[in-house]
Amino acid sequence: AQSVAQPEDQVNVAEGNPLTVKCTYSVSGNPYLFWYVQYPNRGLQFLLKYITGDNLVKGSYGFEAEFNKSQTSFHLKKPSALVSDSALYFCAVRDGTGRRALTFGSGTRLQVQP
Amino acid sequence: DAGITQSPRHKVTETGTPVTLRCHQTENHRYMYWYRQDPGHGLRLIHYSYGVKDTDKGEVSDGYSVSRSKTEDFLLTLESATSSQTSVYFCAISESKGTLQETQYFGPGTRLLVL
Numbered sequence: 001a002q003s004v005a006q007p008e009d010q011v012n013v014a015e016g017n018p019l020t021v022k023c024t025y026s027v028s029g030n031p032y033l034f035w036y037v038q039y040p041n042r043g044l045q046f047l048l049k050y051i052t053g054d055n056l057v058k059g060s061y062g063f064e065a066e067f068n069k070s071q072t073s074f075h076l077k078k079p080s081a082l083v084s085d086s087a088l089y090f091c092a093v094r095d096g097t098g099r100r101a102l103t104f105g106s107g108t109r110l111q112v113q114p
Numbered sequence: 115d116a117g118i119t120q121s122p123r124h125k126v127t128e129t130g131t132p133v134t135l136r137c138h139q140t141e142n143h144r145y146m147y148w149y150r151q152d153p154g155h156g157l158r159l160i161h162y163s164y165g166v167k168d169t170d171k172g173e174v175s176d177g178y179s180v181s182r183s184k185t186e187d188f189l190l191t192l193e194s195a196t197s198s199q200t201s202v203y204f205c206a207i208s209e210s211k212g213t214l215q216e217t218q219y220f221g222p223g224t225r226l227l228v229l
Binding site: 034045102104105 | 118147154155156157158159162172173204217218219220221222223
């Protein structure tokens with residue numbers, strides 16, 4: 001069965017500092033990996049995805065993520081955090097076997113302090 | 115929110131009553147999904163649809179049924195609501211090619227409270 005772990009319930013970072021939100025996964029076969037962001041009382045917004053190719057994926061709002069196959073990780077990063085980045089972040093995975101469901105992590109709350 | 119609306123946005127109901135949530139899309143996408151979001155669990159798939167009248171179960175389908183009579187509408191019904199179904203429900207859609215690479219886009223959610 002596929003699974004996703006987001007080991008940190010909350011990440012605190014000062015504005016202007018780099019941020020990292022961690023994600024590790026377990027799937028059979030090749031993984032398709034996604035990051036979503038959720039602002040209060042809103043739905044999930046798609047940030048970026050890894051399908052194949054370059055291990056560094058660039059997405060919306062200056063976010064990027066690095067796929068590491070040997071460590072089964074897909075950490076979300078941003079070089080310089082903004083207060084407006086404060087939100088709930090979800091990592092999700094789908095395997096290559098034909099299952100339609102995305103499996104989500106439990107989410108990490110990012111708090112960027114001014 | 116990618117041409118997806120959900121109704122109602124908020125609902126309070128009593129245990130044992132039936133409840134229907136509606137998802138409407140304007141993108142003409144083939145695939146539609148219902149997820150529930152609970153603290154500590156992220157989102158979990160309830161049911162999905164791969165076309166009109168074509169649906170399948172997700173990992174938490176017990177107590178829920180779905181219907182899709184038109185491409186644009188996907189209904190989620192709680193036959194007899196229980197307190198454990200108090201949650202935030204999200205509808206999602208994905209592109210019509212049906213590949214596993216496709217991105218799912220989410221609606222604004224429905225907050226359901228079962229008393």
